[in-house]
Amino acid sequence: MFMYDLTVYLSLPPYLNSVAVADELHMIFECPALQAVRQQYAPLFSTDTNTMRSFFAQQDHMQVFKFVLDCLDVFHI
Numbered sequence: 001m002f003m004y005d006l007t008v009y010l011s012l013p014p015y016l017n018s019v020a021v022a023d024e025l026h027m028i029f030e031c032p033a034l035q036a037v038r039q040q041y042a043p044l045f046s047t048d049t050n051t052m053r054s055f056f057a058q059q060d061h062m063q064v065f066k067f068v069l070d071c072l073d074v075f076h077i
């Protein structure tokens with residue numbers, strides 16, 4: 001679903017090395033380090049948008065894009 005592979009850009013902080021942070025699914029839906037960002041974009045997360053396909057296919061593309069950028073910011077990318 002991504003235009004590029006996030007794993008190329010993610011340099012993992014040491015405390016997260018054991019987790020699959022580089023995985024896009026983990027970043028979007030699971031990473032505890034990004035819970036605050038997810039709350040900030042709460043409207044993007046519903047039972048209708050709980051898969052990678054539906055998440056990126058939802059109406060508000062700009063919000064999805066900003067969410068991903070904010071997630072990357074957390075990892076200082």
Ligand SMILES: [Zn+2]
Pocket residue numbers: 016019020021026030031032033
């Ligand atoms: Zn994580």
